[in-house]
Amino acid sequence: MRIAVIGTGYVGLSTGVCLAEIGHHVTCIDTSEEKIKLLLGGESPIYEPGLEKLIIKNMDEKRLRFTTSHQTGLEKAEVIIVAVGTPQQSNGEADLSYLVQAILDAAPYMEEGSIVVIKSTVPVGTNEKVKGILDHFGPKGGSPSVVSNPEFLRQGSAVLDTLQPDRIVIGSENQNAASIIKKMYTPLNAPVVVTDARSAEMIKYASNAFLATKISFINSIGNLCEAVGANIEDVSKGMGFDQRIGAAFLQSGIGYGGSCFPKDVSALVAIAKEYSVPFSMIEETMMINNRQKQLLVQKAQNRLGSLKDKKIAVLGFAFKPETDDMREAPSITIIHSLLTEGAMVVGYDPVATLNAMKIFGEQIIYAASVEEALQEADAVFLVTEWKEIKQLVLSEAVSHMKEPIVFDGRNCFSEEAVRSCEEIEYYPIGKPAIIIRKS
Ligand code: UGA
Numbered sequence: 001m002r003i004a005v006i007g008t009g010y011v012g013l014s015t016g017v018c019l020a021e022i023g024h025h026v027t028c029i030d031t032s033e034e035k036i037k038l039l040l041g042g043e044s045p046i047y048e049p050g051l052e053k054l055i056i057k058n059m060d061e062k063r064l065r066f067t068t069s070h071q072t073g074l075e076k077a078e079v080i081i082v083a084v085g086t087p088q089q090s091n092g093e094a095d096l097s098y099l100v101q102a103i104l105d106a107a108p109y110m111e112e113g114s115i116v117v118i119k120s121t122v123p124v125g126t127n128e129k130v131k132g133i134l135d136h137f138g139p140k141g142g143s144p145s146v147v148s149n150p151e152f153l154r155q156g157s158a159v160l161d162t163l164q165p166d167r168i169v170i171g172s173e174n175q176n177a178a179s180i181i182k183k184m185y186t187p188l189n190a191p192v193v194v195t196d197a198r199s200a201e202m203i204k205y206a207s208n209a210f211l212a213t214k215i216s217f218i219n220s221i222g223n224l225c226e227a228v229g230a231n232i233e234d235v236s237k238g239m240g241f242d243q244r245i246g247a248a249f250l251q252s253g254i255g256y257g258g259s260c261f262p263k264d265v266s267a268l269v270a271i272a273k274e275y276s277v278p279f280s281m282i283e284e285t286m287m288i289n290n291r292q293k294q295l296l297v298q299k300a301q302n303r304l305g306s307l308k309d310k311k312i313a314v315l316g317f318a319f320k321p322e323t324d325d326m327r328e329a330p331s332i333t334i335i336h337s338l339l340t341e342g343a344m345v346v347g348y349d350p351v352a353t354l355n356a357m358k359i360f361g362e363q364i365i366y367a368a369s370v371e372e373a374l375q376e377a378d379a380v381f382l383v384t385e386w387k388e389i390k391q392l393v394l395s396e397a398v399s400h401m402k403e404p405i406v407f408d409g410r411n412c413f414s415e416e417a418v419r420s421c422e423e424i425e426y427y428p429i430g431k432p433a434i435i436i437r438k439s
Helices: 010-021 033-040 051-060 070-074 097-109 126-137 158-163 175-184 197-228 232-240 261-274 280-292 295-304 330-340 353-363 370-374 394-398 415-419
Strands: 002-006 025-029 064-067 079-082 115-118 145-148 168-171 192-195 311-315 344-348 379-382 405-408 424-427 434-436
Touching: 002 010, 002 070, 002 097, 010 025, 010 051, 010 064, 010 079, 010 158, 025 070, 033 064, 051 064, 051 158, 064 070, 070 097, 079 097, 079 175, 097 126, 115 126, 115 175, 126 145, 126 197, 145 175, 145 197, 168 175, 168 197, 175 192, 192 197, 197 232, 197 261, 197 280, 261 280, 295 330, 295 379, 295 405, 295 424, 311 330, 311 370, 330 344, 330 353, 344 353, 344 370, 370 394, 394 424, 415 434
Parallel strands: 002 025, 002 079, 025 064, 079 115, 115 145, 168 192, 311 344, 311 379, 379 405, 405 424
Antiparallel strands: 145 168, 424 434
């Protein structure tokens, strides 16, 4: 099948590359010359394990092309996948301006009878609006059909999630178009849900909001565990074996971040308000998450008193491991609070430092290694559970610090690893603190 993908962000690029990998002929279009230049040179503009290898392979095998030109990219395209950003506006609603612009830019070059697939996360009813725009600006002979096909990939495992999805959701009023898109995904051998466009749009928001709520729920249970002296990890394990609950997304931490959960939860709140449907539970999900991001700073203040002039090492900037993305990362809230309290922050992340520099500028110090960040620190915050951080020999790591005080926001270390230290104050999430003094 000849496919054009508009937008080479996480979703667009991963989708385009993986569709080429399963045998389709794909052209990825982006208005950013900088991105397309990198991609034409076989380089991925985003950090995503395994992606660059597949870009080079599929370019070599002539199934994958990149261009900034809509005319070139849309030539003979049977399917046009739109995967541009739908960021959050100040009122919480999704901003559809990039999507509308992408449709308007592409419309003059679409072939008659082609299918436009909306992969971007969009409010319920948007696919119908896109159809209206295409009826007006699309090819005169027959305006393209529109199919909603939300994406469920996770950053950091985008390639795997795209090639082995849990399900594929296809929503359209046009049954023929829906069955062509179903066929496009046949090689993936995944369960397919075919429905109307509005339900497909809702599946995406409902899935992300449910997962975000699961995280806020387990974070609240974690806080309760800390108060009553229980252990959140054992509690999560004990709950997760119940197949109705499931073990995934039951890890207590310092709140969810990223470009999706915060934005999609806000958008769902806005949708519920627009239709006057009470949905306070999802608002609570959001509030719990905002509070959770402050947890490490509160714990540090409880232990150290004023943080003024204290040297705090922050390990991890990215919102989760295996990505350099810092959008809505808990590290941003944490570091800003530390700076407001007058602390001196030394941060380290294996891949997200360049993005951190764009946010914090010269307000913090950027270390080139964990050891450098820990030198003479009064305390350390473990913020992202990178493998490099989880694999540290804790006793050796804390030996570089002025005071071996560890606030672990991701429960990176086992009790055994902590107990092997000669001296440490270890404050995990949802578990009792471990304090070992030098005898
Ligand atoms: C999320 C969804 O998982 C994807 O299915 C969806 O396609 C994507 O949003 C999207 O809408 O595009 P992503 O934002 O890449 O994917 O990251 P996740 O792996 O879901 O993690 C989100 C946040 O939740 C992270 O900050 C992570 O640290 C946190 N989290 C996750 C927890 O705090 N506890 C957990 O148990 C799991």
